[in-house]
Amino acid sequence: MKKALITGITGQDGSYLAEFLLTKGYEVHGIVRRVALEDPEHRLWRIKHIKDKLILHCGSLESYASIFNIVEKIQPDECYHLAAQSFVSYSFEDEFSTINTNINGTMFILSALKERAPKCKFYFAGSSEMFGLAKESPQNENTPFHPRSPYGVSKVAGFYMTMNYREAYGMFCCSGILFNHESPRRGFEFVTRKITDGVARIKAGLAKELRLGNLEAKRDWGFAGDYVEAMWLMLQQDQPDDYVIATGETHSVKEFVELAFSYAKLNWKDYVVVDPSHYRPAEVFELRGDYTKAREKLGWKPKVKFEELVKMMLEYDFKRYGISL
Numbered sequence: 001m002k003k004a005l006i007t008g009i010t011g012q013d014g015s016y017l018a019e020f021l022l023t024k025g026y027e028v029h030g031i032v033r034r035v036a037l038e039d040p041e042h043r044l045w046r047i048k049h050i051k052d053k054l055i056l057h058c059g060s061l062e063s064y065a066s067i068f069n070i071v072e073k074i075q076p077d078e079c080y081h082l083a084a085q086s087f088v089s090y091s092f093e094d095e096f097s098t099i100n101t102n103i104n105g106t107m108f109i110l111s112a113l114k115e116r117a118p119k120c121k122f123y124f125a126g127s128s129e130m131f132g133l134a135k136e137s138p139q140n141e142n143t144p145f146h147p148r149s150p151y152g153v154s155k156v157a158g159f160y161m162t163m164n165y166r167e168a169y170g171m172f173c174c175s176g177i178l179f180n181h182e183s184p185r186r187g188f189e190f191v192t193r194k195i196t197d198g199v200a201r202i203k204a205g206l207a208k209e210l211r212l213g214n215l216e217a218k219r220d221w222g223f224a225g226d227y228v229e230a231m232w233l234m235l236q237q238d239q240p241d242d243y244v245i246a247t248g249e250t251h252s253v254k255e256f257v258e259l260a261f262s263y264a265k266l267n268w269k270d271y272v273v274v275d276p277s278h279y280r281p282a283e284v285f286e287l288r289g290d291y292t293k294a295r296e297k298l299g300w301k302p303k304v305k306f307e308e309l310v311k312m313m314l315e316y317d318f319k320r321y322g323i324s325l
Contacts, residue, residue, distance in 0.1 A: 003027045005076035008083030012185040015046035017080055017228040022053055029074050031059040046185050061105030071112040078235050080123045081109050095150035102154035110165045121172040121235040124162040127155045128179040128287045138290040140244055148284050166240055174234040179220040179246035179289040181227045184316035199260045200317035202271055209271050213278030215254040218286040222247045223304035233298040246289020247302045259310045
């Protein structure tokens with residue numbers, strides 16, 4: 001039985017990946033903060049339904065000793081490093097903790113694997129935010145990086161660190177450059193979930209407006225459940241490599257808003273307030289990925305369409321408030 005170690009197992013991607021690996025017959029281990037085990041109702045809600053099938057270890061990405069000990073104990077065959085401070089807007093407010101957690105955490109994991117499980121295959125969760133102010137569209141594996149946030153900068157550093165361990169030590173290290181991927185498990189601070197939750201609250205009579213930032217920003221949105229399969233496929237190849245994972249389509253925040261409100265039979269213009277305080281200091285205007293390499297080499301392609309994704313998230317949030325779509 002293969003053993004997989006997931007950092008960030010309590011997050012959106014970690015929970016879907018854990019589910020996926022269990023169906024593949026893996027022994028699935030996850031690193032969680034001790035506070036998560038003390039408050040499972042709020043912090044483990046995404047993995048609550050599979051928690052008895054997982055092996056959870058208390059640890060911190062900010063402590064090399066704890067990461068080292070966990071790796072030594074588990075001896076994983078595959079490691080998926082998903083944990084990060086991933087909310088872009090927050091990275092502007094506290095760039096120090098974002099840089100510290102994201103860069104040091106990646107280095108600690110890689111170093112521990114090199115010392116105690118060098119044959120372990122490693123996956124690093126890259127991000128389309130690494131492209132930032134891209135000079136070409138769509139973006140592929142050869143597009144130069146131009147990050148526009150501390151979060152994007154930290155991911156570029158992690159990407160090159162992963163590449164360095166691959167080249168310097170011959171380790172099987174891959175990076176997935178994932179474009180925006182959403183689901184009903186998305187955090188409420190992210191714009192897509194903020195929209196679907198906001199629409200549901202308005203429909204339920206619990207709110208009268210939805211305050212958003214730049215409606216013209218365009219993103220390549222896919223379904224997180226599709227994207228975790230791509231992560232796994234990368235580690236099943238004969239040779240390690242880096243891949244863009246995306247849908248190849250771009251939609252504006254306004255399009256997401258219009259669709260969500262239309263499903264709820266509401267006019268978005270009656271409720272949405274554009275709030276300049278929600279704008280980023282350095283905006284990324286459009287991101288669209290070219291997943292040709294992943295399709296040709298991994299046999300991967302997205303399954304859930306944009307319209308289905310919006311409806312899926314909206315139905316989940318409507319159900320949370322006891323109303324139907």
